[in-house]
Amino acid sequence: MLAAVAVVPRGAYARPVAGAGPGRRPTKFLQIFVSGGLDSLFLVDPKSRDEVKPRIAPVYTAQQLVESNGMRLAPNCRPLEPYLSRVSVINGILSGTVGHATGAVQTLQLRRNIRSSSDATIATLVGQALEPESPIHAFCLGRAESLWRPTAGRVVYDEFPSYELLKRFTSVVNDTHDDLGEHVIQQVEGLYRDARTREAATPVRALLQRLKGKVVPPPAVFDSSSIVFSPNLRDPSISDAAIAAFRAKGDRTLMESFQWALFLLKNNIAPSVWMSSGSYFNWDTHQQNNGRQDVNTAHLMLGLRWFLDQLAASPGTGGRTLLDEVGIVISSEIGRFPYLNAQEGKDHFPQVSAILIGPGLRAGQFGQTDAELIGLPVNLRTGRPGGSSDTILTLDDVGRTVLEWVGARAPRESGYDGRVMDFCFA
């Protein structure tokens, strides 16, 4: 039920211009938290029958896979095809936990060595690095299970998703008055407090200034079902019942988060955004894993495609589009156990995949898993098995690499002591 807005600089980071990392860096950032546990077989680590042990499913034929830029992806990734030159996939990342809550805190911070669940999230740290003076470093969109309340330095809790709060802000700013008089500010501060938020007035005023004149997007209406289940995309294994369930469930939460993320980034309200993929129950597939993960991943990819299309159509700076400016990280707090349980579900697994999208990346699929989906050691220079210094990739490496990607200064001082995965960078 809680959502958070991280607003306070804590030792602002200056952006370095040289050093390790990519040639071009994102200037905006989105973290998508697939809350509940993504089954990588359905997305970025597909396998054929002869690549995995018996009883591990799903498996694909060569014809079903999406192959591009040296990547081999599951059919549900097909909507991303136009953008695969900007995508870097990392498989076999050791997260080291099979607990949702532990994993969620780890994912929020993108590291394993959690010192406190109250420490800044990666979204906040990235926001601080990208725009130190921004009054709002990171927005949290969508409901985070209160188990996993996102925390980031001084935290603002509210009763509903932040986009509801934003709607109220923008309503006051846009509808009530022509200018931001003291009266409006007081009203909004009141709203903020009514929502049991806990922040000083200054960032609220700064936020209002940034929101002034912005058009609030209408409620998202995005019927992806017709696309998901179009003849050329539909996997025959998806049952009619699963399709009916998908349509009945709708995709409002996910699409609304994508829509608000776009609004925030496009209008420079905050440099960094965190969003949830939707209900944790949808993704925590201890029962009927294959049907549910199939629908969920298809849904997520279609939402992502919509978001990337919008970025590509939105002007950025220097004649570029927002697509050249936004860095995206997608991951789950846990993976799914390779074998089905007694309820045709999959339990937890201490290993995840990550998808990075954005400028400065080397397109490709890195990390590798074996016949039981266990991550193999890889060479830190190439990201692939083979070499004298092979090592298992960890979540700490992902966090450190993301901070490197956005140009954060001295990540180690913030406790990010993983290794930089240079192979991700162009």
Next chain:
Amino acid sequence: MPVISLAEVDNVLGTSTLPPPQLPTTEASSVAQYRQFIRARLAEPLFVETLAKELLPFVVQRPIMPRALVQGKTRDGRAFYYRSIPCPSSQLTSVRPWWDLTTSVLICRDEYRPTVLYSSDHTTECTSPTSPTFGCGCGPFLLFCARDAKQKAVLDAAVYEEVLLTLKHVIDTRRPLSDLLTMNETVRSGYGDFYYARTEFLLHGDPAVLAIRLDAPPTLKPRPPQYGGGLLSMPGLLYADSARRVIMMLLWSDLLCLPFRSVNVEPHVLIDAARDKPALRSESHEELTVTPGCQNCHSRLEYGLRAFAGWSFGQIGTSYDPKRTVASTRFYGADHTDLRDEGPATPAWLGAEFVSQPEFAACMVHKVGELVFEGEPVPGALSRYLRAEFARTQDLATLVEDTLIARTFGLATLSRGTASN
């Protein structure tokens, strides 16, 4: 002069929608006036709700999810219910529903299933949102279903209400906060009684226990003897998640501020342990308390779960079977190297252990400090003072009051002898 106004105090306490304070002056400035105002506000349900979300966030995390029935057209002059799809008349069966045992209703046979209380492989109760696929129905007397969405909402609310009102009782009566985790009795309504009655029925099979006055207002009343440990055995916790280790983890995290950290659960270790055990998740895994990479968390989780061995956890309902209980357990603090105590495996003992740990007082003081100072750093001297006082008294109302006064007027105000008494 006070550094925060009474209106700001209201914001902190979540009571800003209440009418303005009735004080001698509209601009209160003395410690005594602030104390008077704060004490009045601490008696408000809105404040208790604010505090509960700060101190006990796990109890507000999940819906209970009894399934709501849909009432179809009356058949043969009797109410007819179904869950998803109406069935032909030939498949209807007559049942006395728990919400009115003096009458009978019609329900589709496949949605009744009074004998199916577990999933088909007997590994979990009928707990999952997808449980219809396991063959679970509404159960005897339709105990696992609500009559309609409205009744489901009332049932859900009753669980949360029990936690809030019991916390409010502890605050109002100045009982030590430790009682919240050790007492048997709770404050609950008739709908709150329903959950206990259902468990008693499943235990003893006597339908008489289901004759509850559902519209009874909330009062402080005892529970069956197995329900020790106050909050620990309230439905709000027992029903919070069918993944019982999640609940255990939250206890350490939220009551002691001791987070669980992954050390290194290796994929191959897990594969070797579970490859051929499809029911692994629902089983006890005391071997993990000594397994490297697992033991730092599971020493707390598995021994903590021993206190609840008699219960089955679940989001729709739990049952209690004394034959499943075990004799003894242990209490670990930060990790597997930190054994604090050994004792009887009951919720009451576990609750007493939690509140006797030094981390409990420190954690509560920390959370109240976060609430009152709105995320700003709490002065170290004040924290030390409050920790010492709260460890001695466990008086939650005084803790909040003193923290607010110290923020408003400074620590010296407390140490000069004007602390609450």
